[in-house]
Amino acid sequence: MNPIGIVFDPECLLHDTGPGHAESSARLQCLLNMLGAHDVQALSPTILHGRSATEAEVLRVHSPAHWKRLKATAGYNVRLDNDTVASPRSFDAALRSAGCTLAAVEAVVAGEVRSAFAFTRPPGHHAEPDKPMGFCLFNNVAIAARHARATLGMQRIAIVDFDVHHGNGTQNTFYHDPYVLYVSTHQRPLYPGTGAATELGEGLGRGRTINIPLRGGHGDAEFDAIYGSVVARILERFRPDLIIVSAGFDIAAEDPLGSMEVSSDGFARIAAHLVAAAEMTCGGRIVFALEGGYSLMALQDGVFACLEAMAGVVQVGEPRGSLATLPLGDAVQYLDLYREFFPI
Numbered sequence: 001m002n003p004i005g006i007v008f009d010p011e012c013l014l015h016d017t018g019p020g021h022a023e024s025s026a027r028l029q030c031l032l033n034m035l036g037a038h039d040v041q042a043l044s045p046t047i048l049h050g051r052s053a054t055e056a057e058v059l060r061v062h063s064p065a066h067w068k069r070l071k072a073t074a075g076y077n078v079r080l081d082n083d084t085v086a087s088p089r090s091f092d093a094a095l096r097s098a099g100c101t102l103a104a105v106e107a108v109v110a111g112e113v114r115s116a117f118a119f120t121r122p123p124g125h126h127a128e129p130d131k132p133m134g135f136c137l138f139n140n141v142a143i144a145a146r147h148a149r150a151t152l153g154m155q156r157i158a159i160v161d162f163d164v165h166h167g168n169g170t171q172n173t174f175y176h177d178p179y180v181l182y183v184s185t186h187q188r189p190l191y192p193g194t195g196a197a198t199e200l201g202e203g204l205g206r207g208r209t210i211n212i213p214l215r216g217g218h219g220d221a222e223f224d225a226i227y228g229s230v231v232a233r234i235l236e237r238f239r240p241d242l243i244i245v246s247a248g249f250d251i252a253a254e255d256p257l258g259s260m261e262v263s264s265d266g267f268a269r270i271a272a273h274l275v276a277a278a279e280m281t282c283g284g285r286i287v288f289a290l291e292g293g294y295s296l297m298a299l300q301d302g303v304f305a306c307l308e309a310m311a312g313v314v315q316v317g318e319p320r321g322s323l324a325t326l327p328l329g330d331a332v333q334y335l336d337l338y339r340e341f342f343p344i
């Protein structure tokens, strides 16, 4: 089995979104409860402690005004937008959430573990450089990608986002950046409304944003085919030094916010394809960071499926046949757009 790491910080529980909010501390608590379970123990994960992201690390992605605005929420309950709130401890929790992702990347790059899963909360991929948004305060994966490039010797980073929502904040952070590839599958139309296939990056970043918008109803077969062929081939062509995954479990069939039909077997296959791509392109260096996922049962099952794939318990081959014969669902109509940049 491959040595895997799990990073968490109990302070992430202290981000209190109030009664009835989908993004509750129960999400992280249910993952922490799982750590003692026999089947997780059987994977022999190394438990790594998170840390706080520093101001300098956050400012690699976010504006000073964004930092100041969130810092000022410490000690208060503040509504940041329609569905994003800060509680008295949220600023600290958000720094820890970003810090868990940083610690996961550091452990993987240092070779302490082959891959790592950061149990991050609050999530990050909607947070824009200059504003919190959509349950997200700081953009955890964006901060981690910039950190890996700035200090860990990683040149080319691929961020893969399978959350049901489009990661507008991540896309915008790297929209002009040729060194950070952002690949997202997401339901469309759905919040936040961005993520059309024609959004491909600009300037030197053109072709470094790949959006695969899907209508609701796509399930295991389509996600298996899309990740095993389209996403895997794009990653092979891009040749990243590190893969960071925005792992959103709101594509689960049971999820109350999305309309996808992915089962725990589907999550295992998505993760196994990404792990295989990391093995092929970057020495296996891959970090999963939690984004959404609002059915607690599906979240637990999905995260466990990813851990199994990271450990190498689940392995999948590349789907056979030409792209034209695979069940790619809505993705099939965008292949020619991607081929302008990647010969898939």
Ligand SMILES: [Zn+2]
Pocket: 163, 164, 165, 248, 250, 291, 292, 293
């Ligand atoms: Zn989501």
